Amino acid sequence: MEKKKELVLSVKNICKRYGGIQALDHVSIDFEKRETHALVGENGAGKSTLIKMISGAEVPDSGEMIFDGKSYERMTPQLSKSAGVSTIYQEFNLFPSLTVAENIYMGDELLSDKRKTFYDAGEYVEKAGEVLNRMKVDISPTELIEHMTTAQMQLVEIAKAVAKDAKILIMDEPTAPLSTKETEDLFELIGRLKESGVTIIYISHRMEELYRIADRLTVMRDGKYILTSTPDKITRQELICQMANRKVEEIEFHHTWPTKDVVLEAKNIAGNGLEDISFSLRQGEILGLGGLLGAGRTELARLLFGAEKIESGELWLEGKRITVNSPKQAVKQGIAYVPEDRKIHGAILSLPISWNITMPILKAISGKNGIIRQKEEDAIVEEHRQAFRIKLGSVKDHVSSLSGGNQQKVVLAKWIASNPKVLILDEPTRGVDVGAKQEIYGLIADFAKKGLAIILISSDMDELLNISDRLIVLNEKRIVGRLEKEEFSQDKVLAMASGVL
Amino acid sequence: MTHKFSEIFRKYMIFLIFIVLIIGFSIMSPAFFAVGNAMNIIRQISMMGIVTVGFTFVLIGGGLDLSVGSQIALMDILICCMIIDAGMNPVLAMVIGVVFTTAVGTFNGFIITKTGIPPLIATLAMQTALRGAAFVISNGFPKYGIPDWMKLIGQGNLFGVFPVPGIIMVVVIVFGIMLLNKTYTGRHFYALGSNEEAARLTGINVHFTRILTYALLGLLTGIAGVVMLCRTGSGQPNIATAFEMDVLTAAVLGGVSVNGGKGTIIGAIIGAAIIGVLNNGMSIMGANDYWQQIIKGAVLLAVVVFDSFSRSDKK
Incomplete structure (x- = not known):
């Protein structure tokens, strides 16, 4: 009626x-x-x-x-x-x-x-x-x-x-x-x-x-x-x-590149509320973290990145035991983290785009006297602007002048510029429009192809299931399930995440 | 077009004000526009200029330090004690003085970083305590008797024209500009003051960086304190009272944000120069100190209000 x-x-x-x-x-x-x-x-x-x-x-x-x-x-x-x-x-x-x-x-x-x-x-x-x-x-x-x-x-x-x-x-x-x-x-x-x-x-x-x-x-x-x-x-x-106003493919992510050696291995890590976390991550692999909000996904990311303290357990990177007591140490060892809140933690909005991109590697492109090698910086910024197709007026503009998708590209660019071994992505496409989302998926695929080991956190179920090679599901700060690609299904993940399975 | 114009105007506004002031005073008083008087102004603003550079580091890093005036007073008394009472080599005494203020700055930074006390409160406490110590050590009386050659540092001229304190200031300014614009350390100051957590998550050691801003301010405050001692020829417990407020005024006039992350050394120095020109010009015209204060306050308010209006217009 x-x-x-x-x-x-x-x-x-x-x-x-x-x-x-x-x-x-x-x-x-x-x-x-x-x-x-x-x-x-x-x-x-x-x-x-x-x-x-x-x-x-x-x-x-x-x-x-x-x-x-x-x-x-x-x-x-x-x-x-x-x-x-x-x-x-x-x-x-x-x-x-x-x-x-x-x-x-x-x-x-x-x-x-x-x-x-x-x-x-x-x-x-x-x-x-x-x-x-x-x-x-x-x-x-x-x-x-x-x-x-x-x-x-x-x-x-x-x-x-x-x-x-x-x-x-x-x-x-x-x-x-x-x-x-x-x-x-x-x-x-x-x-x-x-x-x-x-x-x-x-x-x-x-x-x-x-x-x-x-x-x-x-x-x-x-x-x-x-x-x-x-x-x-x-x-x-x-x-x-x-x-x-153009044809955009929805997530299509068949990956065809081989995964190689284990890069990162966590053995019984605890801290930041988490307990008994063990997993390994290979080169070229995308490991998805599933779970409800508050299950401990971001907490785990921050732990691996040194933003919070690991209380017990071991972290191994390329066969060597490492300690990460601060983000600075993590960055030095080749662990990069794209945080979920781009505007607060990811980029510094009120500073120029170029400054943001070179922020993690600034010391490396400076001389012994601390003076930044300007030409090198300009070249790196230009290279990444092109590679990431960041749409901008001038690299001197503040990041706040960019659209959400382009801001996220700046954050990705800054970490890729630091040439990491492990890249942790926390909600990489949140608040990003459809077109830019696809571009970001394309970039993630490229990173993995080149051998980067990636950990992906996403609340977008389609994204998580499509992009990940393997899944770890967390519930109440513990790992409650592991799924291989062929076992993926939304129902399974949800059941595990809510503690039913 | 108009949008572009207002932006350029805002950027150079402070420089315009500076020029207009000079022209205004020159018309009103011929004595103002003379080489000798210009050198006078440079001598007068040199201490403020030196400290303003350090203050700009701290403000850009999102901090504040109210203890610089007291640092100078106590340090000058200490140096006098070491030279006059203990018979120490004056150069060594001055070096120890500068080390002392650098340590105070470092301590300020350390307390603020490790406890999370607001910088306003932490350095206010330091201001009060150091001033008290200056009075206790000197019994409230000025200490005279430093060697005459030291006064050259404060009162001498290079080639008989350019004041020595002015030279020190120029060196400090060049250092400040280099550090802030050309080095990764300067970039880290901006990052820290713009968004501390984002800076930390980018791998910057934010604690070290913050302490460094305060330590550098302490160092430059020490240099300014030496100049002050050599200019006055004595250690005085009540000297440089409210000095930090003049420095803060200069920095804010020059466009340095008290919220951190924004500002330039050049701007801050022009801010200091405006205060110097105002003081000098009005003295020449016979306006007393109290009037000068009123005018300084009014100029600060006018500049900041105008700036805030033109900012909101833009949006």
């Missing part, structure tokens, strides 16, 4: 120009009540800009936005809030030292407060508790944010929206930091919110989840509206094709 469509929001002919870039070019989209409307497109397609217009963070050059029949030329954050828009960005807006209840009502204090001199903590806790109950999530309103997991924090962000009776909930890559189980929970919650009449505008780069939860998909490209469709009327290939 088809209900009559009810529009909550239509944007009409929105244009926005930043300097020389037309970020939005006459974009018109209708959003209906009670739908999950996915916005898809590569980075720079204009999704985020559009969101900023709707939430009032930016003002369009022309066009209009119609909320519940009322037309606005421009929104302000206040106006947008009163029209019922709530946005959950990738970076949460939470105060770590305050409680859940305080966070939910921050900036939106209860009306009853105005009549009182002092604020009534109990009342906040009670109201917040009701909201959380309505959402059917198990979070205590008096818990401090700093003690919570990322997934819980995200729920608090959603609770903020629910507490305001949001009509439109915008979510930007909400599943990026979540484990598989948490993603399932989030989807259920989205379903419940939708039933209660909320419209969800959903941005994600992950194909399979778009097909699972979206009622409609709108593709944007280069600031233009391309098409809107229901998921059943467009195939994944077509969708990707529309986003990239």
Whole structure:
């Protein structure tokens, strides 16, 4: 039984120009009540800009936005809030030292407060508790944010929206930091919110989840509206094709190169919460680490890289026992680590691209007096810019001026420039658009072909299963399973990761 | 186009202000625009200039050091004690003085790195304690009686024109520029101040680097302290009070970020020169110290506010 469509929001002919870039070019989209409307497109397609217009963070050059029949030329954050828009960005807006209840009502204090001199903590806790109950999530309103997991924090962000009776909930890559189980929970919650009449505008780069939860998909490209469709009327290939405006192969990773000698061997390593970790890694091999968030994958990576201390056990590199007490030592011995959070740990955004690329090898390309051999540095930067096809204006520009995919290439380039023996990749394609993702897969294949030993951590199941040669699955900081390529299946990994197998 | 223009304007704004000040004072007072007076200004800003170079290292590395003024006071008293009371060779005494401030700087860096105490607090404690020690050792009285030849370092001129402290400052500036722009160590300072954790995960020894910034500041503070001692010809327990604030003002005027990771030696030195020109010009015009302070404060605020506006415009 088809209900009559009810529009909550239509944007009409929105244009926005930043300097020389037309970020939005006459974009018109209708959003209906009670739908999950996915916005898809590569980075720079204009999704985020559009969101900023709707939430009032930016003002369009022309066009209009119609909320519940009322037309606005421009929104302000206040106006947008009163029209019922709530946005959950990738970076949460939470105060770590305050409680859940305080966070939910921050900036939106209860009306009853105005009549009182002092604020009534109990009342906040009670109201917040009701909201959380309505959402059917198990979070205590008096818990401090700093003690919570990322997934819980995200729920608090959603609770903020629910507490305001949001009509439109915008979510930007909400599943990026979540484990598989948490993603399932989030989807259920989205379903419940939708039933209660909320419209969800959903941005994600992950194909399979778009097909699972979206009622409609709108593709944007280069600031233009391309098409809107229901998921059943467009195939994944077509969708990707529309986003990239070119044919992009989805992950295809048959590897044809032989793996050679064992490079890295861990024997009963413990530390950073992990226990009894043993594995070996060969040249040219890609070893995947599977597991839920918090299972210990990143913890293991940081241990191998010396960012945390190995308390017991042995680490062998090329037949020699090594100690890594600091990242500096790890780098020296040929272990490189691409961290999961590119913006915080991977690259130094406020420094030039060239500086970032040569950072790990700076000492090696300097003379005894400490002076950097400028020509050598320039040559290395140029070589890697070309090899990694980093799209940039000038190598002197800050890394922050690059798109996500290109930032990640800078991080990869800096480690490859250091000529490592072991490369640990922690979520190498998170927040990277489809086209750049493929390029990064291509690069990873090249590294392995050349004999680099690679450890891959990924929450993207397709990625993990397609790229890895072997899998180690972790659960609760221990290795719970090992799978060879021919045994790979999503179900097996999930079962092991959740401790069923 | 306008966007480009505003960026260039911002980049050279501080230099423009410097030129405008010189032209302004020259018009208002003929005595200002003279070679002799220029040399005077150089002599006056030399100590600030020397310390500003070290301060820029620390600020770029994301730190702060409020103890430099007290370091100078205590060190000068110590040197006087060693020469006058203990009869030590003056050169040796001065070397020991510089070693002392370098050690203080290193200690500051060590405490801040190992305990995680905010630099503001750690060095404030150091400032207070060292100043107290200077008074205790000197009983609150200035110590006179260093050999006359030492005064050449503070008051002498090369070829009868260029002040010796100015030469020392130029050498220090060249050293600072080389270190910051040409060596991996300087690059590490920027990395440390921009994003410490990312720097660490790139294999930089962030603890060592941070301590090094403070140690270098201590070293340069020691050199400035020697100049100070030789200029005044005496060790005074209350000298260089609030000196760190002048240095901080100079660095910030010159575009060095107090949040770390940004700034240049040239900028900071022009900042110091602006303060020198303001002080000198206003003295010549007969404005008293208190007025000078008001003007300095107003200029600092104006420059920083303007800078912050033009920054947000860009976005």
